[in-house]
Amino acid sequence: xxxxEDLENRIAALEDRxxxxxxxxxxxxxxxxxxxxxxxxxxxxxxRYDFGGDPLQGRDAVASLIDLETHRNYVGQGSSHILxxxxxxxxxxxxxxxxxxQVFVRDPSSPRAGWHADRCSANRWELxxxxxxxxxxxxxxxxLDGSQPARxxxxxx
Amino acid sequence: xxxxEDLENRIAALEDRxxxxxxxxxxxxxxxxxxxxxxxxxxxxxxRYDFGGDPLQGRDAVASLIDLETHRNYVGQGSSHILxxxxxxxxxxxxxxxxxxQVFVRDPSSPRAGWHADRCSANRWELxxxxxxxxxxxxxxxxLDGSQPARxxxxxx
Amino acid sequence: xxxxEDLENRIAALEDRxxxxxxxxxxxxxxxxxxxxxxxxxxxxxxRYDFGGDPLQGRDAVASLIDLETHRNYVGQGSSHILxxxxxxxxxxxxxxxxxxQVFVRDPSSPRAGWHADRCSANRWELxxxxxxxxxxxxxxxxLDGSQPARxxxxxx
Numbered sequence: 001x002x003x004x005e006d007l008e009n010r011i012a013a014l015e016d017r018x019x020x021x022x023x024x025x026x027x028x029x030x031x032x033x034x035x036x037x038x039x040x041x042x043x044x045x046x047x048r049y050d051f052g053g054d055p056l057q058g059r060d061a062v063a064s065l066i067d068l069e070t071h072r073n074y075v076g077q078g079s080s081h082i083l084x085x086x087x088x089x090x091x092x093x094x095x096x097x098x099x100x101x102q103v104f105v106r107d108p109s110s111p112r113a114g115w116h117a118d119r120c121s122a123n124r125w126e127l128x129x130x131x132x133x134x135x136x137x138x139x140x141x142x143x144l145d146g147s148q149p150a151r152x153x154x155x156x157x
Numbered sequence: 158x159x160x161x162e163d164l165e166n167r168i169a170a171l172e173d174r175x176x177x178x179x180x181x182x183x184x185x186x187x188x189x190x191x192x193x194x195x196x197x198x199x200x201x202x203x204x205r206y207d208f209g210g211d212p213l214q215g216r217d218a219v220a221s222l223i224d225l226e227t228h229r230n231y232v233g234q235g236s237s238h239i240l241x242x243x244x245x246x247x248x249x250x251x252x253x254x255x256x257x258x259q260v261f262v263r264d265p266s267s268p269r270a271g272w273h274a275d276r277c278s279a280n281r282w283e284l285x286x287x288x289x290x291x292x293x294x295x296x297x298x299x300x301l302d303g304s305q306p307a308r309x310x311x312x313x314x
Numbered sequence: 315x316x317x318x319e320d321l322e323n324r325i326a327a328l329e330d331r332x333x334x335x336x337x338x339x340x341x342x343x344x345x346x347x348x349x350x351x352x353x354x355x356x357x358x359x360x361x362r363y364d365f366g367g368d369p370l371q372g373r374d375a376v377a378s379l380i381d382l383e384t385h386r387n388y389v390g391q392g393s394s395h396i397l398x399x400x401x402x403x404x405x406x407x408x409x410x411x412x413x414x415x416q417v418f419v420r421d422p423s424s425p426r427a428g429w430h431a432d433r434c435s436a437n438r439w440e441l442x443x444x445x446x447x448x449x450x451x452x453x454x455x456x457x458l459d460g461s462q463p464a465r466x467x468x469x470x471x
Contacts, residue, residue, distance in 0.1 A: 002322050008159050010325050011167050017332050018174050025244040029255050029311035032279070032301065038313055078303040080257050080277045082241050084396050087339040098343050100394050102418070102429075104259070104277045106302050115259075115277040115301075120394045120418045120429040122346070144346065144429075145420050146392040154343035156352055165316050168324050175331050182401040186412050186468035189436070189458065195470055235460040237414050237434045239398050261416070261434050263459050272416075272431040272458075 013090070019134050020088050020095060020127065027101075028081040031066060039063045044128055044135040051121070051141035078106035080115065083123075089157070095134065097125040098154055101141060120144050122153040170247070176291050177245050177252060177284065184258075185238035188223060196220045201285055201292040208278070208298040235263030237272065240280070246314070252291065254282040255311055258298060277301050279310040327404070333448050334402050334409060334441065341415075342395035345380060353377045358442055358449040365435070365455035392420035394429065397437070403471070409448065411439040412468055415455060434458050436467040 023042055030038030040063035048055050049062045056062045065071055086099035101121050107113040126138040142150035180199055187195030197220035205212050206219045213219045222228055243256035258278050264270040283295040299307035337356055344352030354377035362369050363376045370376045379385055400413035415435050421427040440452040456464035 002318055004159055004161070004164065004318070007164055007318070007321055007325060010329070011164060011171070014171050014325070014328050014332060015167070018171060021242060022244060025242040025256070028241070028257065029244055029279075029313075033308045033311040035312060075308070076303050078277070078301045078307070080259070080279075080301050082257050082259070084342070085242055085335060085339040085399055087336060087343055099339070100342065100396050102394070102396070104274055104301075106277070113273070115274040116427070117274075117418055117429040117431075120392070120420070122343075122394075144392045144394050144418075146390050150392070151347045151389070154347040155349060156343075161316055161318070161321065164321055168321060168328070171328050172324070175328060178399060179401060182399040182413070185398070185414065186401055186436075186470075190465045190468040192469060232465070233460050235434070235458045235464070237416070237436075237458050239414050239416070242399055261431055261458075263434070270430070272434040274431075 016090055016095070016129075016134070017088055020086065020090075020097060023127070023134055023136075024083050024086050024097065024099065024125075028083055031071065031081050032075060032079055034066045034075060036063045036066055039066060042136055043139075044130060044137050047136045048138045049136075049141070050139070052143070074103060074105055074118075077108055078115070080104040086125075093129040095125075095127040095129075096157065097123075097127060099123050099125075100144075122150040124153040173247055173252070173286075173291070174245055177243065177247075177254060180284070180291055180293070181240050181243050181254065181256065181282075185240055188228070188238050189232060189236055191223045191232060193220045193223055196223060199293055200296075201287060201294050204293045205295045206293075206298070207296070209300070231260060231262055231275075234265055235272070237261040243282075250286040252282075252284040252286075253314065254280075254284060256280050256282075257301075279307040281310040330404055330409070330443075330448070331402055334400065334404075334411060337441070337448055337450075338397050338400050338411065338413065338439075342397055345385070345395050346389060346393055348380045348389060350377045350380055353380060356450055357453075358444060358451050361450045362452045363450075363455070364453070366457070388417060388419055388432075391422055392429070394418040400439075407443040409439075409441040409443075410471065411437075411441060413437050413439075414458075436464040438467040 040059045043059045082102045084100040086097045089096045103119040104115040105118045121141045144150045197216045200216045241257040243254045260276040261272040262275045278298045301307045354373045357373045398414040400411045403410045417433040418429040419432045435455045458464045
């Protein structure tokens with residue numbers, strides 16, 4: 001028969017998965033509402049976000065992405081950063097998470113045209129368990145434009 | 158060591174989160190299949206849905222959205238109401254859920270053009286735990302068109 | 315008071331739901347990275363995938379979809395197979411899962427035009443619990459083009 005300790009371990013494993021779903025679900029609302037602290041809270045102090053070009057290094061640098069001209073333009077036009085249901089692999093205090101992110105932007109040329117997907121990317125997140133919960137140590141984002149690097153992010157280890 | 162009661166509380170908290178994921182995942186299939194009872198079952202008796210214009214007040218009024226001319230046109234053309242992975246904050250018998258919703262519609266001008274996003278909205282759901290499970294007391298939906306009200310829905314409390 | 319056995323059953327039910335979320339989240343990354351074994355691992359040995367036309371019958375046939383000319387063209391242009399948060403109904407060792415799938419493809423006519431949704435489909439998955447975990451025995455996918463068969467897949471039983 002299962003012991004209390006067995007059950008507790010299984011519960012902790014479930015809590016890990018739901019905490020990671022919550023982390024992924026928090027990114028879009030944070031960037032689209034220009035919530036600097038909300039973005040920063042998802043990364044570890046020395047975490048990194050590489051979406052092509054020079055990576056943003058450190059929580060403060062990552063959080064400052066809300067001030068990028070490209071980002072302000074997105075938000076001004078009307079943007080939705082939508083992150084897909086993630087595939088999650090947990091190994092002790094580390095986790096690797098793979099999903100898609102899309103940036104939908106209001107089409108400025110015609111209100112009737114709705115929103116178009118300006119970016120469709122593969123994402124690979126490396127997470128660590130900290131005293132405050134799961135945090136990103138690295139997130140890599142590459143446009144799914146037919147090139148190999150984006151596809152490689154989606155692979156299983 | 159943990160007690161049975163400790164574990165039970167942690168399990169109940171996990172069950173709450175999964176029940177809320179299920180509620181969110183049930184909305185799109187219900188409206189796209191014109192399942193009036195399926196829509197109504199997601200709202201509390203006196204629940205409200207405000208997507209701009211006059212809010213629909215009460216479960217029956219919300220469920221009747223499947224008869225709106227706009228909605229019937231969507232479904233006739235071919236529609237997908239896609240709700241994103243939600244950010245969930247639970248406080249006792251209440252929960253606040255934030256996510257995106259998108260309405261993709263078959264492009265009538267050209268079958269080759271696929272589907273376009275006719276709506277991209279921010280959503281804030283207020284849920285209550287009832288004897289029958291979690292139900293929406295209020296859902297507010299605003300187009301992410303660059304205006305402040307939509308962004309405000311995405312904010313953390 | 316709850317017994318150990320009660321708790322274990324509730325934990326097992328939660329584990330089932332999270333395993334099914336993981337299965338759904340694994341499909342897109344597998345097909346978009348041309349990971350044949352990754353696709354096959356989601357289906358039972360005799361599983362079937364019907365997306366219109368002749369159904370693919372058996373795990374190997376399903377996995378070989380990565381070699382279809384349509385699929386290779388998608389991947390070459392840059393594709394994202396995005397599966398939405400599923401509605402999950404579990405009954406013992408069987409489960410029925412309903413969600414949306416979309417195929418976003420880089421628009422070849424203009425890099426500035428971003429990605430468009432080439433397919434928007436309703437999906438109904440029938441899953442079975444096996445010794446290796448949950449696997450698909452049947453997945454049916456129909457374009458949401460305004461016709462009844464796709465809407466029927468979204469219905470509750």
